Amino acid sequence: MEHLSYVKPxxxxxxxxxxxxxxLYSLSISISPHISTSxxxxxxxxYSYSPSTHPHFYMGPTPYNSxxxxxxxxxxxxxxxxxxxxxxxxxxxxGAGYKVRSNDLTQVAERLEHLExxxxxxxxxxxxxxxxxxxxxxxxxxxxxxxxxxxxxxPNVSGSGSGSGSGSGSGxxxGSGPAYVSDxxxxxxxxxxxxxxxxxxxxxxxxxxxxxxxxLMTCAEAVQxxxxxxxxxxxxxxxxxxGRVNSGCGIGKVGSFFVDxxxxxxxxxxxxxxVQVDLSAYENEILYHHYYEACPYLKFAHFTAxxxxxxxxxxxxxxxxxxFNLMQGLQWPALIQALALRPGGPPLLxxxxxxxxxxxxxxxxxxxxxxxxxxxxxxxxxxxxRGVAASRLxxxxxxxxxxxxxxxxxxxxxxxxxxLLGPGGxxxxxxxxxxxxxxxxxxxxxxxxxxxxxxxxxxxLDRFTESLYYYSTMFDSLDACTAQPEKTLAELYxxxxxxxxxxxxxxxxxxxxxxxVRWRERLTGAGFAPLHLGSxxxxxxxxxLTLFSAEGYxxxxxxxxxxxxxxxxxxxxxxxxxxxxxxSVVTTGR
Amino acid sequence: xxxxxENGEHFRADNREPEPEPEGFGSGFSINDHLDxxxxxxxxxxxxxxxxxxxxxxxxxxxxxxxxxxxxxxxxHVSPPPVGVRPVVSALGGYRRLYMxxxxxxxxxxxxxxxxxxSEVVRRVWNQHEVELSLSLFCVEYYERLLVGGGRxxxxxxxxxxxxxxxxVNV
Numbered sequence: 001m002e003h004l005s006y007v008k009p010x011x012x013x014x015x016x017x018x019x020x021x022x023x024l025y026s027l028s029i030s031i032s033p034h035i036s037t038s039x040x041x042x043x044x045x046x047y048s049y050s051p052s053t054h055p056h057f058y059m060g061p062t063p064y065n066s067x068x069x070x071x072x073x074x075x076x077x078x079x080x081x082x083x084x085x086x087x088x089x090x091x092x093x094x095g096a097g098y099k100v101r102s103n104d105l106t107q108v109a110e111r112l113e114h115l116e117x118x119x120x121x122x123x124x125x126x127x128x129x130x131x132x133x134x135x136x137x138x139x140x141x142x143x144x145x146x147x148x149x150x151x152x153x154x155p156n157v158s159g160s161g162s163g164s165g166s167g168s169g170s171g172x173x174x175g176s177g178p179a180y181v182s183d184x185x186x187x188x189x190x191x192x193x194x195x196x197x198x199x200x201x202x203x204x205x206x207x208x209x210x211x212x213x214x215x216l217m218t219c220a221e222a223v224q225x226x227x228x229x230x231x232x233x234x235x236x237x238x239x240x241x242x243g244r245v246n247s248g249c250g251i252g253k254v255g256s257f258f259v260d261x262x263x264x265x266x267x268x269x270x271x272x273x274x275v276q277v278d279l280s281a282y283e284n285e286i287l288y289h290h291y292y293e294a295c296p297y298l299k300f301a302h303f304t305a306x307x308x309x310x311x312x313x314x315x316x317x318x319x320x321x322x323x324f325n326l327m328q329g330l331q332w333p334a335l336i337q338a339l340a341l342r343p344g345g346p347p348l349l350x351x352x353x354x355x356x357x358x359x360x361x362x363x364x365x366x367x368x369x370x371x372x373x374x375x376x377x378x379x380x381x382x383x384x385x386r387g388v389a390a391s392r393l394x395x396x397x398x399x400x401x402x403x404x405x406x407x408x409x410x411x412x413x414x415x416x417x418x419x420l421l422g423p424g425g426x427x428x429x430x431x432x433x434x435x436x437x438x439x440x441x442x443x444x445x446x447x448x449x450x451x452x453x454x455x456x457x458x459x460x461l462d463r464f465t466e467s468l469y470y471y472s473t474m475f476d477s478l479d480a481c482t483a484q485p486e487k488t489l490a491e492l493y494x495x496x497x498x499x500x501x502x503x504x505x506x507x508x509x510x511x512x513x514x515x516x517v518r519w520r521e522r523l524t525g526a527g528f529a530p531l532h533l534g535s536x537x538x539x540x541x542x543x544x545l546t547l548f549s550a551e552g553y554x555x556x557x558x559x560x561x562x563x564x565x566x567x568x569x570x571x572x573x574x575x576x577x578x579x580x581x582x583x584s585v586v587t588t589g590r
Numbered sequence: 591x592x593x594x595x596e597n598g599e600h601f602r603a604d605n606r607e608p609e610p611e612p613e614g615f616g617s618g619f620s621i622n623d624h625l626d627x628x629x630x631x632x633x634x635x636x637x638x639x640x641x642x643x644x645x646x647x648x649x650x651x652x653x654x655x656x657x658x659x660x661x662x663x664x665x666x667h668v669s670p671p672p673v674g675v676r677p678v679v680s681a682l683g684g685y686r687r688l689y690m691x692x693x694x695x696x697x698x699x700x701x702x703x704x705x706x707x708x709s710e711v712v713r714r715v716w717n718q719h720e721v722e723l724s725l726s727l728f729c730v731e732y733y734e735r736l737l738v739g740g741g742r743x744x745x746x747x748x749x750x751x752x753x754x755x756x757x758x759v760n761v
Contacts, residue, residue, distance in 0.1 A: 303723075303726070306726075328737060329733075330730065330733070330734075333726075333729045333730050333732065333733035334726035334727075334729055334730055336729070337678060337682075337725060337726060337728075337729035338722070338726065340678050341672075341674060341675060341678060341725070371733065371736050371737055372733075374736060375729075375732065375733055375736060378681035378682065379677070379678045379681050379682070379729075380677065380681075536719070539719050540719055540722070540723060543700075543719060543720060543723055544723065546699065546700060547696060547699050547700070
């Protein structure tokens with residue numbers, strides 16, 4: 001029952017969303033306070049959603065299936081469409097197979113919401129009774145269907161007015177402003193949401209949030225078409241909307257980052273995107289460190305990678321780890337400690353850390369190396385460190401790593417490989433070259449952790465949509481998590497990613513995330529075989545998550561890879577790979 | 591003054607007013623003369639009581655800071671008992687710090703999840719994974735102090751990467 005907010009087949013016809021027809025229509029449905037669920041509800045039907053997963057609640061009519069991908073009513077602000085006389089059947093819903101009079105719409109919407117809260121409160125037994133009688137009610141006449149269900153489920157309810165069309169105080173205000181109705185029904189809903197411990201968002205705010213998302217999408221579409229004047233106007237509109245919504249949390253915060261990124265793109269360089277200002281290595285480290293502390297994604301990545309590397313190094317006496325992005329080396333103390341405690345004693349550990357060259361005179365790679373060496377010395381692990389300074393991963397050549405043939409090699413890439421997916425040089429995309437030399441090193445394990453999202457699509461609008469959904473989920477998880485100081489800088493870290501995905505193009509756009517399925521194809525194509533992350537890694541990840549205070553995180557296993565997500569939306573995926581040795585070239589000497 | 595009552599099973603510690611030795615305790619037994627007994631008693635306490643015992647007097651404080659007591663506390667309920675951990679933990683700051691910074695918050699967080707918020711102290715057995723996780727977190731914390739301070743431990747508050755353990759659970 002805990003994810004009930006995501007199960008809304010009843011609302012299916014009201015929430016079909018298309019990119020191409022924005023009808024500023026007058027149906028305001030307050031569904032759930034969480035921003036990701038409002039966006040989720042908007043997007044849920046353009047991402048294959050199957051109503052059959054929840055048989056108890058699905059009572060919709062068959063026209064829903066056929067109209068799943070067609071245009072239907074969207075929820076937005078409350079301006080009535082001019083040409084439609086109020087007494088007629090609403091034509092958009094008629095397209096979905098429902099007959100509802102236009103002036104009944106708000107009422108019907110409210111009663112649907114009330115029905116939902118009543119269903120949430122009732123026990124599953126009552127509901128399954130109704131489910132068996134699906135044919136009895138005629139869902140096409142939506143108004144009376146909702147009423148009859150309400151009386152069936154809750155005989156005490158005196159509905160807000162009777163029947164249809166009598167304008168019983170939940171008046172449909174034409175023209176200005178959203179229609180806020182103070183009604184026992186609405187107050188009841190607010191209280192119910194309060195019980196669930198979520199933020200109580202008034203219907204007005206929910207309204208503005210939904211409108212905000214719609215205008216963001218329209219603006220992105222305009223940017224894709226190249227219509228910068230319209231985009232500029234929409235951005236002003238967006239700034240106005242942001243002022244009306246609570247920008248400390250939820251959609252307001254994520255929305256403000258996206259509006260900011262869009263406005264940079266529109267203002268600075270319409271077609272070709274902007275080049276993001278580089279932070280110094282020190283500033284990058286600070287943001288990264290706060291991101292590490294504020295949410296469990298990096299910790300999950302580090303611990304899972306360490307567990308896999310530990311298992312791969314079992315029985316080896318000379319081991320060499322190559323880290324593609326050393327940063328402050330927060331991953332390695334745990335590995336050093338685990339190696340110190342392994343049965344049979346610690347091996348000789350060599351660590352090669354790759355990082356950006358530091359321009360301000362500090363040799364940060366060397367400093368981190370010294371600290372790690374000090375730690376290793378304290379726990380009696382023989383340790384050697386080497387730093388390789390390179391601004392881009394494809395600048396690194398294998399000879400710089402000085403891998404010796406006797407040692408077991410592990411390559412560790414935490415959110416680095418996607419940066420290589422940009423436009424390549426004459427010899428092909430950089431990622432293939434890098435994977436090629438990794439394969440030449442013959443590592444026992446290649447650990448790849450990447451964001452689980454597709455931000456590398458060729459069309460701007462697709463990228464924008466996907467990233468809006470992804471980052472709003474991530475911000476949801478961040479909201480639920482931590483104390484104030486770390487959070488702001490962690491958000492700044494995420495904001496830079498958002499900016500890169502939205503504003504930049506070409507070689508400046510480095511955040512080219514791709515989902516796990518694409519990485520699987522790419523890696524198997526490059527000559528790697530998957531290694532299954534064992535149950536130890538899974539248990540450790542689950543235990544790590546129980547230590548975090550927010551309860552929405554979930555670890556899932558996906559064909560040997562682990563993903564960490566927020567409320568069933570995976571956000572980061574960790575996978576392990578082994579190099580298949582290249583077939584040796586047979587020279588026929590004659 | 592501390593007195594052991596006749597059945598020898600419980601003791602009372604009171605460091606505010608020195609009580610006169612009552613009549614009838616003719617032998618004048620004082621636990622402070624038998625430190626091995628004291629240590630045996632302290633070994634069986636839980637963390638909070640051990641901390642309270644350290645506040646009794648200077649002698650008790652010195653004894654309670656003995657790391658082997660805290661080692662016993664940390665791994666008393668671990669099954670199977672970890673081997674070879676002692677030099678590592680000592681190098682990283684000692685068992686007392688391990689308990690304060692990692693074990694206590696981890697245990698209480700895990701217990702709260704399992705029992706759904708009941709607050710009584712329940713004897714539970716750790717498993718191997720929980721031990722390993724605690725040790726790893728402890729090591730990361732040590733490393734962070736190295737990064738920040740460049741020196742040994744200062745104070746008992748954990749460095750920032752473990753703050754998430756100390757934070758109250760979202761209701």
